[in-house]
Amino acid sequence: MTDLNAATVDVVLPSLDEASALPWVLERIPPTWRASVVDNGSSDGSDAIASALGATVVHEPERGFGAACQTGLLAAEAEFVCFCDCDASLDPGLLPALVQEVADGKTDLVLGRRRPQGRRAWPVHARAANLVLSRMVCRRTGLRLRDLGAMRAARREQLLGLGLTDRRSGYPLQMVLRAADAGWRVSEVDVPYLPRAGKSKVTGTWRGTWHAVHDMRAVLAEPPVATRGGAGAR
Structure with a gap:
């Protein structure tokens, strides 16, 4: 078994007005890992709070979940990269099990x-979608x-090789599709999903959910793309 204490791990945390959730989220990041908060244009001082709590703060002015995630991935330097929502709905303390x-x-x-x-924790309309x-x-x-x-983990070099292009809500789906097309093994681990802090920008309303589904349908309609993120690259 790989010793994760000796491994390098970056945790990408896309953030838009998550001031109330950041302390809870950041205190649960493993102490030897780097928390990278990608501020997507917050107006509530989220970036200052994250910096004061010891996180690396990266600014991404282009609005969109995928834009924030990709900027975080490009800024990462570690062997392994994790993604996690920054709204206290998912516990980053569970990430070591995924990386393992x-x-x-x-x-x-x-x-x-x-x-x-x-x-x-999960509105019926969002669960159905x-x-x-x-x-x-x-x-x-x-x-x-x-x-x-949105909670996930993989090796950084392989993720970069997927050539992800979606900059909106379709980003997590595009990652899965391109990984599958590249022959990756994709698996799931159960994690508790908690009521988020504040109101969701995506699934909190029918309108937000519709926009997310629209983005993902567009991604599903894309033809398979040849990538350099080959399967099982270790």
Whole structure:
């Protein structure tokens, strides 16, 4: 088993007005890992709070979940890169278990399958949209995934090789599709999903969910793309 204390890991945390959640999130990042908060134009002082709490702060002025995630990936330097929502709905303290799966060669991309803790954790409309998209992914790739959540881990060089281009809500889906097209092993690990701090910018409303589904449908319609992020590159 790979010793993660000796491994280098960057945690990309896309952030837009998450001042209330940042202290909880950052205190749960493993102490030897680097927390990289990608501020996507916050107006609540999120960037200053993150910096004061010891995180690396990267600014991405182009609005969009994918824009923030990709900027964080490009700024990463570690062997392994994790992604995690910055709204306190997912516990970054669970990330070592995901990285361990990759480091030990059991998988190439591991996703956190959200298991809602309480009725407020995951709105019914968002859960239904996720189920539909998971079935579409299965038809497109053969992957029997049950969630397309944002908590995930993989090796940095292989992620860069996927050539991800989506800069909106389709980014997590495009990562999975291109990984599957490249022959990666993609797996899931159950993680508790908590009620988020504040209101979601995406799934908190039907309108936000519709826009996310629209973005993901566009990604699903893309033809397979040849990548340099080959399978099982370790």
